[in-house]
Amino acid sequence: MATAAQTRRAALRETLIEIAERHITQNGLSSLRARDLAKEAGCALGAIYNAVGDLNELTLEVNARTFKRLGAYVTQHTPSDIAPIDRIVAMAWAYHHFAAENHNAWRALFDIERAPDEAAPAWYLTEMQGLFALIHGPLSELNPDQSPEELALLTRALFSGVHGIVLLSLDQASAGLPPEETDRMLDLILRRLS
Amino acid sequence: MATAAQTRRAALRETLIEIAERHITQNGLSSLRARDLAKEAGCALGAIYNAVGDLNELTLEVNARTFKRLGAYVTQHTPSDIAPIDRIVAMAWAYHHFAAENHNAWRALFDIERAPDEAAPAWYLTEMQGLFALIHGPLSELNPDQSPEELALLTRALFSGVHGIVLLSLDQASAGLPPEETDRMLDLILRRLS
DNA sequence: GCCCTAAATTGAACCGCGTTCAATGAGAGG
DNA sequence: CCTCTCATTGAACGCGGTTCAATTTAGGGC
Structure with missing residues (x-):
């Protein structure tokens, strides 16, 4: 040894x-x-x-931590004793607030460059599944008669949509758009899906 | 001279x-x-x-062209004689297909680095307004009694959401996810908003 | 046509940065 | 104490954007 x-x-x-x-x-x-x-x-x-x-591996390591923090943050800010739709909105807000408060670290999650062929690392997919699972719960409560396959698609769409809203909002955060507007946007659009 | x-x-x-x-x-x-x-x-x-x-200015110039092509493409693939909700879905699909067929150029629209303080160039905002205007039409038909302010928020949210779905789909396009699934995702989620 | 000036053109050099590698050092086992 | 292996060092390499002193080009006035 x-x-x-x-x-x-x-x-x-x-x-x-x-x-x-x-x-x-x-x-x-x-x-x-x-x-x-x-x-x-x-x-x-x-x-x-x-x-x-190399430095890329270092970034990956940092990203793994950020992802874990993100998951914990969202979980922590999602009360389990409220209506499904409220849980969904709470999760979206939590995602938004985490991204806003950890802007640089959050951006690094997506700014890291991957070779076009190689897949994302395993932990990335695992954490992603975790986030998806969080959404899947209330979403299936809201749609008890939806096929599992459509529910999976919807879950993914919901996450991606929220991500897009947060992404573009924070991108031009300096150019106006106060965070409350983003929260209203998320609320407005998510409640239409119920 | x-x-x-x-x-x-x-x-x-x-x-x-x-x-x-x-x-x-x-x-x-x-x-x-x-x-x-x-x-x-x-x-x-x-x-x-x-x-x-410098090279950044060159990229900006290319991006301006890409943005114009994008606007033209979406407009061209959005029939005006169909129901509002169908128009919205058609626009989202057009956005998706343009992004897929012009992946590198489309990514460059967002990958370009801006100094954190300086605002986006004027043409960028103009083109963006154009896309927003396209969405605003059918959206206001669907929601005749919505306040203009909420409509603006909804428009922006819709665009951002579609953008997010397309972005994350194309990011892992090599890892499975066929384009038809993305189209289904867009259809599924957009039709819930009516 | 001829000169003069202002502009464009040239490419070697500068700088920053990730990564490598031959040389050196240090620690464990005999 | 020796040796062999592995860690450590920092100078050097390669690459890429940008600069700049030197050179060429071209327009305008005589």
Whole structure:
């Protein structure tokens, strides 16, 4: 067991992830620079590539954390003792607020570049399923007689739609559009689906 | 009048835009390289910066064209003699098909990086208004007694929602999800809004 | 036609950045 | 104490956008 070395390697990896997370959260994905990372972590430039494959992998690691936080946030802000439609609206609002409060980290979830062929990592799909499952509950209560297949499609459509509304709202957030308007938009459109 | 020089300058600018458009369309925004551009246009590297400000401006120019094509495409594929709800679905499908058939160019519309403070260019807002106007028509027919303000919000929400559905569908297009499913999703969700 | 000036054109050089790699160092096992 | 393996180092590479001093080109006045 070369344990000591492997432990330090893992520790550096952890340090790098934390620094990367701070950078992404504070200044966005494009502010992630290998030389800054090395300086802040107190290691040499090349050491990064021993602890972590490359910067993209580092971003992936940060994204995994962000995704988990997102899931927890939405769950936490969705009361279980209210009507299905209210739960759906609450989830959409939670998604919106998380995105607004964690704008840079949230954007990094989607701004990361994937090679056109390779699939998304497993944890990404898992977390996504989790979010879908959250929506699926109240949605099936609202539509007891819908086929499972259509329900799956509807779930996906609902998530994507909310995502689009939040995305375009935050994109031009500086150009007017107060957050309350976005919440109203979400409320307005979601309640029409019941 | 230093006309001759200015004419050639404008010609080079036009050439560059066309080459850039071809590159973006065929291989995506990230394949736009100044040195390739110079080689293909038959000019020196530095000459590019006399004809256009920088590569970002070039992308903006290509995006303007893409946006116009998008508007024309949606208009063309939206029959005016059908029910309002059918018009809305037709527009969404047209948006989806244009995005699918012009994936790289369409992505470049949103992938371009803007400084966080500066607003979107005027033509962008104008074209956007045009798309919104297209939606507003049938939507107000469907909701004659809605307040103008809520109608505006609904219009925006509808566009953003469709955009989100198309965006996430195309993102993982390689990972399954046939285009017909996306069309069904759009149909399913839009018809619930009537 | 001839010069003069202002503009365009050129491409080498600059800079920033991700990534690599030969050289060096350090730690575990014998 | 030696050795072998693995981590660490930071200079160097490759790439790509942008700049700029030098050069060429072209219009306008005589």
